[in-house]
Amino acid sequence: MTTRGHHGLLLGAGGGGGGWSPGDLTTPPAHWLRDDSAITEVSGRVSQWNDISSNNWHMTQETAGKRPLAVSGALNGRRVMRFEGDDILRRDNADIRALFSNAASGWLFGVYYLDETAVLAAQRAFYWYSRNGSTTSRVTIGAADASSATPNAPYAAGRPYDANPVGVAHSAAARAQQWCMVLGVIEWASNRITLYVNGELDSVNNAAWASGSNTPSSLSNSVVVGGIDSEAAYFLGDIAEVFAVLDAAPSSDDVDKIFGYAAHRWGLTSVLPGGHPYKTTPP
Secondary structure (H helix, E strand, O other): OEEEOEOOOOOOOOOOOOOOOHHHOOOOOOEEEOOOEOEEEEOOEEEEEOOOOOOOOOEEOOOHHHOOEEEEEEEOOEEEEEEEOOOOEEEOOHHHHOOOOOOOOEEEEEEEEEOOOOOOOOOOEEEEEEOOOOOOEEEEEEOOOOOOOOOOOOEEEEOOOOOOOOEEEEOOOOOEOOEEEEEEEEEOOOOEEEEEEOOEEEEEEOOOOOOOOOOOOOOOOOEEEOEEHHHOEEOEEEEEEEEEEOOOOOOHHHHHHHHHHHHHHHOOHHHOOOOOOOOOOOO
């Protein structure tokens, strides 16, 4: 068994030698996994990926055959986590499952590479918080959704009360076999889901549910990176970074900084739009 990397709250840890990062948000990530998170490997596979927020909500996998692979230097010289079809990391502790309880709004962000060209019905969530007592989502982001009109298009989804149908904001553009950055903002109380892709506003669902409300005080069942374990719907590809924030919808400046930070950290500035304020210089 080997462990590599370091752990700690990385405020101001940008893509190069410092600079702005999501740790500098007014409300920093409550859960945050990236390349300098410590990992634990057993027989060459990852049994634990550590949370670098102050909460220490580490993601684990006890089953040897469901552990992802850490690939060093895979993107901009940085480590990514490779999920090969049925690999998954999860946390079932009450601490993280309470994150989106009685919440008015929250966000999920991820940097991923979907390594397939799938049929329309594929479900490829990669960062998922369930609702209570169920296999379905309270909040999630993914690379492909079975209900989308476009195969392999990123999406954000969620619901306020457990009895509500799921609301979704879909992208109209397929993003398979390419690196992609996504931010899903779920405003349960305002009945809205907003999806940003590669630094641009992509889609908004202003009537995601029949009416808006905070989420219930009940806990999520589980939190998963790499798919929706209870539905055997797994992500196939690489995940570089994910984080979750419990806060009001981000300002436009925060959105620009998040994508600018990630683009420079991961060498993805080419996918930012031409007028992006951080296309050439990181925040």
